[in-house]
Amino acid sequence: MKKIRNIGVLTSGGDAPGMNATIRAVVRTAISYGLRVYGIQRGYAGLLNEEIEEMKSISVSDIIQLGGTILYTARCPEFKEKENQIKAAEICRKHDIDGLVVIGGDGSFQGGSRLSENGINTICVPGTIDLDIACTEYTIGFDTAVNTAMEAIDKLRDTSESHERCSIVEVMGRTAGYIALWTGIASGAECILTAEEYDGDMDRIVKRILRRRAIGKKNHIIVNAEGVGKSNEMAEEIEKRTGIETRATILGHIQRGGNPTCRDRVFASAMGAKAVELLYNGKSNRVVAYKDGDFVDYDIQEAFAMEKGLDPYLFHISHRLTSSTSYKELSQS
Numbered sequence: 001m002k003k004i005r006n007i008g009v010l011t012s013g014g015d016a017p018g019m020n021a022t023i024r025a026v027v028r029t030a031i032s033y034g035l036r037v038y039g040i041q042r043g044y045a046g047l048l049n050e051e052i053e054e055m056k057s058i059s060v061s062d063i064i065q066l067g068g069t070i071l072y073t074a075r076c077p078e079f080k081e082k083e084n085q086i087k088a089a090e091i092c093r094k095h096d097i098d099g100l101v102v103i104g105g106d107g108s109f110q111g112g113s114r115l116s117e118n119g120i121n122t123i124c125v126p127g128t129i130d131l132d133i134a135c136t137e138y139t140i141g142f143d144t145a146v147n148t149a150m151e152a153i154d155k156l157r158d159t160s161e162s163h164e165r166c167s168i169v170e171v172m173g174r175t176a177g178y179i180a181l182w183t184g185i186a187s188g189a190e191c192i193l194t195a196e197e198y199d200g201d202m203d204r205i206v207k208r209i210l211r212r213r214a215i216g217k218k219n220h221i222i223v224n225a226e227g228v229g230k231s232n233e234m235a236e237e238i239e240k241r242t243g244i245e246t247r248a249t250i251l252g253h254i255q256r257g258g259n260p261t262c263r264d265r266v267f268a269s270a271m272g273a274k275a276v277e278l279l280y281n282g283k284s285n286r287v288v289a290y291k292d293g294d295f296v297d298y299d300i301q302e303a304f305a306m307e308k309g310l311d312p313y314l315f316h317i318s319h320r321l322t323s324s325t326s327y328k329e330l331s332q333s
Helices: 019-032 043-048 082-094 106-117 142-163 178-186 202-214 231-242 252-256 262-280 300-305 312-322 327-332
Strands: 006-011 036-040 052-055 099-104 121-126 166-171 191-193 220-225 246-250 286-291 294-299
Touching: 006 019, 006 043, 019 036, 019 099, 019 262, 036 043, 043 082, 043 106, 082 106, 099 106, 099 262, 106 121, 106 300, 121 262, 142 166, 142 178, 142 220, 142 246, 142 252, 142 262, 166 178, 166 231, 178 191, 178 220, 178 312, 191 312, 202 220, 202 231, 220 231, 231 246, 262 286, 262 294, 286 300, 294 300
Parallel strands: 006 036, 006 099, 099 121, 121 286, 166 220, 166 246, 191 220
Antiparallel strands: 036 052, 286 294
């Protein structure tokens, strides 16, 4: 087994609060092992362009509290091509990079797996606000994103109450409804729509709004997942069918930014340190994960084969808590 002497670190895909805390942990843990660390800017695109600089302990001072990523990030569709994967591995060898820590989502993990196949020891760390990586119960950035969305919905609730409106709030998460489900429960939303659960039946939503208005409810919050979308069209239809002024607010990329929460900083630090430990011990093609209270690791292909769904109990309680009339009863009335 070749001894690891130098490692690289990059962030890829969508940014997530806590990525800087991960970078900090990678750099300082590596230095504590006597390794040299190289920061690769702009993800796989930067690797192909050889945007590589050595990082010292001072390079990551005062970044743990910052959102975004000091290494920048980018999408790189070119990295799907085998010749570019081979080129990237050759660039790593050219710069004496023996191992690589990739911080990102499942698309970034695919790239990490390809580098591993081409001889570069690679460990992936789940950095995505979507919480959609099946092998782990937690992904870096999720906690900050749901808190950002929750705070925005709290503010929207105030103005919706003042105007006696219905507000549809669209949150991020691609086709995964974790952000919608969590923020919907936390903000007491009247309806939570996710791609996994919503069947497109607008009648149920209209009935719920009208029933709650009839018992004196002055404002209504509907949390809509990005995977469902069409929030503006929904607002128009609800207003037309209920006579209640309805507005759509798409929170968008504010959910990616901001100072990471304590939870994100701690998990990011632990996962970054774990990634370096794995590399130092000769591991490759692994994903760092949090499972059953422990920080563990899985083979990337094993991780890809896993499936993960939304917690049905959270859906169950979200329906009970928003009304004494169940969602099922509303659909049957």
